[in-house]
Amino acid sequence: MAEGNLKTKYGEYHEILYYDGQKESYALIMGDVKGEEDVLCRVHSSCIFGHHFNSIECDCREQMEISQQLIQKEGKGIVIWLDQEGKGNGHYALLKSAAFKKQGMSQAEAYEAVGFKKDARDFRSAAKILKEIGVKSIRMLTNNPKKVETLTQYGITVAGMAETKL
Numbered sequence: 001m002a003e004g005n006l007k008t009k010y011g012e013y014h015e016i017l018y019y020d021g022q023k024e025s026y027a028l029i030m031g032d033v034k035g036e037e038d039v040l041c042r043v044h045s046s047c048i049f050g051h052h053f054n055s056i057e058c059d060c061r062e063q064m065e066i067s068q069q070l071i072q073k074e075g076k077g078i079v080i081w082l083d084q085e086g087k088g089n090g091h092y093a094l095l096k097s098a099a100f101k102k103q104g105m106s107q108a109e110a111y112e113a114v115g116f117k118k119d120a121r122d123f124r125s126a127a128k129i130l131k132e133i134g135v136k137s138i139r140m141l142t143n144n145p146k147k148v149e150t151l152t153q154y155g156i157t158v159a160g161m162a163e164t165k166l
Contacts, residue, residue, distance in 0.1 A: 010068035013079070018129055023083040027129050031076025034134040038159045040077035041138040042067035043126045043147050045084035048091055058107075067141040070162070078133065080126045087111065087119045123147050127154035 003016040006028065013028035033039045044067070047060035054061065064079070071077030086094035087107070097110035108118035127150065130138065137157035140148055148158045 008068060010065070011072040016129075016133075018125070020125060023125075025083065025125050025129060026079075026081040027133060028079040028081070029133065030071050030078075033076055033078060035136060036076070037136045039135045039138050040067075040071050040074055040141055040162060041130070041135075042071075042077075042079045042141040043082065043123060043151070044079060045082050045087070045121055048085060049094070063141075070141060078130070078135070078138070080129055082121070082123070082126060084121045087117075087121055119146065121146075123150040124154055127151050127156050130156050 001017045001019050001024075003014065006013045006015045011030055013030050016027045016029070018025045018027070042064070044060075044064055047058060049055035049058055049060075067077075067079060071079070085091045093111055093114065093116040096114045097107070097116070100110035100113040101107055105113060112118055123146070126147075130151070137159045138151075139160050139162045140151075140158055141162050142148070143161065148161060152158050
């Protein structure tokens with residue numbers, strides 16, 4: 001839909017905005033990645049608590065910052081931001097499940113306790129974006145095998161998972 005450059009505290013990215021008719025997604029690209037292999041890539045879902053309210057109850061903001069620092073260190077990479085708040089269940093589910101999480105349940109268990117899926121995220125749009133960007137293969141900045149599985153299923157070569165630690 002639109003694109004431009006974005007200066008961040010971790011370097012300059014080229015931003016491309018995508019829209020699937022319902023949700024916006026964003027690709028932040030550092031360096032020339034077209035046709036490249038083993039490009040660092042973070043597929044990240046929105047998190048109002050972590051990114052907007054600076055919550056200390058999740059590590060979303062920290063994961064994004066570490067990913068951007070690793071991409072900056074390498075000099076190239078991709079961040080794909082998906083509008084999938086609350087593991088795809090929405091912010092309502094996150095608020096509704098908070099009491100169960102405080103009782104010691106994992107976030108996934110808390111979602112189920114209030115009638116939502118453990119993880120309703122869909123990473124197909126990330127695969128479409130990566131195909132359009134034209135990378136040959138990526139190294140995922142994640143510890144989530146579902147992301148890797150979905151991207152692989154939709155034709156993205158995932159050369160491995162890179163540690164999201166500095």
